[in-house]
Amino acid sequence: MSRSDATRARLLEAATEEFSRYGIAGARVDRIAAAAQANKNLIYVYYTNKETLFRAVFEAHVVRLLDEVPFTVADLPGYAGLLYDFFRANPRLLRLAGWFRLEQGDYDEALTEIAKSNGEKVAAIARAQADGWIDDRYPPEVVLTLVLATAAAWGSGNPVTVPTYDEPDPKIVRAAIEAAVRGVVVGKDSAA
Missing domain, CATH: 1.10.357.10 (Tetracycline Repressor, domain 2)
Structure with missing residues (x-):
């Protein structure tokens, strides 16, 4: 797994935890970045904004459910x-x-x-x-x-x-x- 892929995976995992606790409105990108041990700006580089990150998290879990x-x-x-x-x-x-x-x-x-x-x-x-x-x-x-x-x-x-x-x-x-x-x-x- 490349470093970029590993960072994305950490961001998705941290975002999953954050969004499941607080939803989109209550989630904070600072907490997501800190939990993922990643630069906050990478969230915007990879996902554009918090809503797009939420959608990536949601899609990953829906696909996993449908697959598993x-x-x-x-x-x-x-x-x-x-x-x-x-x-x-x-x-x-x-x-x-x-x-x-x-x-x-x-x-x-x-x-x-x-x-x-x-x-x-x-x-x-x-x-x-x-x-x-x-x-x-x-x-x-x-x-x-x-x-x-x-x-x-x-x-x-x-x-x-x-x-x-x-x-x-x-x-x-x-x-x-x-x-x-x-x-x-x-x-x-x-x-x-």
Whole structure:
């Protein structure tokens, strides 16, 4: 890895931490540069401004999620479980997504990639419903939204998660997520 690439990687990592904590408005390029052990001016050289840096961070994490958590229409409960595992291992992603929605909701490139991925998932669910593999009580868009929301429900920053002093056993949470999704995708008359 070249020195320039190493500096960019450090800047992205430091920016990921900063943006996940403070969002774009609250993030400070001085803190990002200090955490990355880089000259603040390099942020502007590589990324032009703070908003472009945020977008680079967000895109990197969205691409990573899409690459690392394969969508399997044949096993939506398992997919939800994998998403839960990914969100547990990468808690900053859900915080970044929250900041993105609040502060950058009109960012077309990232939204296009997300919409394309979700469109493919919805189409796969619709085909599985037409073939009788997934219950068709709910439209495919609703099914996908329930899968994603259920998997993300225990993510950091979720305002509706029931706070406890002891974090619930992740195995139990994952089993509950998978059971909830199974209840949506497998009809009540199904033996599965």
